Structure formats: C-alpha cells, structure tokens
Amino acid sequence: MQDADAPLLDGDEAPPVEVLNPAGRGRAVLVCEHASSAVPAALGDLGLHPDDRLSHAVWDIGALALARGLSAALDAPLVAARVSRLVYDCNRPPEAADAIPAQSERIAVPGNRGLSPAARAARVEAVYRPFERCLRATLDARRGPTVLVTVHSFTPVYHGQPRAVDLGLLHDADPRLADAMLAAAPAHLPALDTRLNAPYDAGDGVTHTLRAHAVPRGMPNVMIEVKNSLLGDAGGIAAIADGLAGMLGTALAACFADADADAAAGRGGTG
Numbered sequence: 001m002q003d004a005d006a007p008l009l010d011g012d013e014a015p016p017v018e019v020l021n022p023a024g025r026g027r028a029v030l031v032c033e034h035a036s037s038a039v040p041a042a043l044g045d046l047g048l049h050p051d052d053r054l055s056h057a058v059w060d061i062g063a064l065a066l067a068r069g070l071s072a073a074l075d076a077p078l079v080a081a082r083v084s085r086l087v088y089d090c091n092r093p094p095e096a097a098d099a100i101p102a103q104s105e106r107i108a109v110p111g112n113r114g115l116s117p118a119a120r121a122a123r124v125e126a127v128y129r130p131f132e133r134c135l136r137a138t139l140d141a142r143r144g145p146t147v148l149v150t151v152h153s154f155t156p157v158y159h160g161q162p163r164a165v166d167l168g169l170l171h172d173a174d175p176r177l178a179d180a181m182l183a184a185a186p187a188h189l190p191a192l193d194t195r196l197n198a199p200y201d202a203g204d205g206v207t208h209t210l211r212a213h214a215v216p217r218g219m220p221n222v223m224i225e226v227k228n229s230l231l232g233d234a235g236g237i238a239a240i241a242d243g244l245a246g247m248l249g250t251a252l253a254a255c256f257a258d259a260d261a262d263a264a265a266g267r268g269g270t271g
Helices: 063-074 117-140 176-188 208-217 232-253 257-264
Strands: 017-020 030-034 078-081 147-154 166-172 194-196 219-226
Touching: 030 063, 030 117, 063 147, 063 232, 117 176, 117 208, 147 166, 147 208, 147 232, 147 257, 166 176, 176 194, 176 219, 176 232, 194 208, 232 257
Parallel strands: 030 078, 030 147, 147 219, 166 194
Antiparallel strands: 017 078, 166 219
C-alpha cells in the first residue's frame, strides 16, 4: 500500500512519459499509451498474481517495439508512456472508471480496489497530466500537415472468445485516415484480416487520445490495434511495421493530396 504522503514516482522512476525521435520530420506523430509494464515501487506489484504480472492486462505486448519500428520508418516522433496502464491508463480520461481498473478481463488488480478520491487524483497528477502535457507540446510544435497515430496490441482470446481479426483500424469522429489505410491494406498486408473499428470501437471508450488531441485540431487520426500473437518476435514486428508504414504512406498521400497540390502551386496550403 502506498504511503499517502510519499510521491508515487521516485527520482529513479520519473518521468512517466518519454518522447523518442523528438526531431522527427515525417508527417505523423505516434503515441503508445500502453508501452510499459512498469509499476512504481510505491505500489508494489498491485497485488497481481505472478502469472499475470506481464500479461496483456498490464501493457500492450509488442506495441512499443512496433511503434519504434514505425517511428524509424516514418521519421516520426513517438510519445510513449513509461508506466503500466494498470497504474493509470493514459488512453482514458480521469473520470473514467477503467482509467484505474480493479479488474481487467479475467485479471484481478487488488491494489486498485477501493481507492480514495485522493489516491485516484494522485495517480492522475503523477501519470496522466504529464503524459497529456507532453503529447500536447509535441503536437503544438508541429509545422505543416500532421496525423496522429496511436499504436496498440490486443489479445487473441478475450473473455474466452477467439478474435478472428488481425489488424484493427479505429477512428472517433474523423474516419479519413482509417478509411484510407483500410483501402491500402490489401497492397501492404494482404495476409491479415484487417477491419475498421475492430476489435473495439469508439463506443468502448478506447479513442480518448484521438478525441482529446486530434479531433479538436482537425488532424487526421487513427488507432492501430494489432493482434499480439503477430508481434512475438523481431521478425514479426518488423514485417508488421513495414506493412503499416506502407499503408500509412499511401494514406498520408490521400489525406494530404489537396495540401500538397496547394504547396506545389505555391498557394501555401495547410493541413
């Protein structure tokens, strides 16, 4: 149990967010909200069963490696959380009950049960607010047409039910980038079952980052969900990263065709 007067993160553990390739000049900003399995020492192991300590409930398995591959391929900044989503899920607003879940699918999280409002607020301030500020600053620094891409993985079996989809392309209010990537999927990842708004959709509350940071800016955006069994080794990760980079390249050209035409004609179009 955390000491109420002690900081959630000590000096060796901070900060809760990092930006990789901050000077990247590509047209995408990448986000990996569930990149880390780290739990601050102040919270112990959250009471997790040892078999669950590195499960999909704790982090998105393979997502950070995939996001790093995309960052390199697209020369894109990558904003990544450094704390487990069980401590605080940076893809949820503070008022969401599942921002600090006491149960994740079949996995109990005893350390999250019965938290006081003060304890929840402490996690918001220690984890979510720095993540939010970092992503906002990264987007504010952009010049020219930009898209926001969040990178996730999902478990092949959920609540005992196998999932047929391999790759999901999710959107909130703005479907432009997701639709363009779906159209490009057969050319770049033809072997994958790729679907729009699967295995989740906006109604499940999973598009918070897109809604909070991209939609208000009029910025094309997409949430990528990859079955984590496809990300089990370096070769698999590299193959998916290469295919997604190709899909994004094609989709970016479609989304920004007008802006590029304006620029070529010297009209100074904006994205």
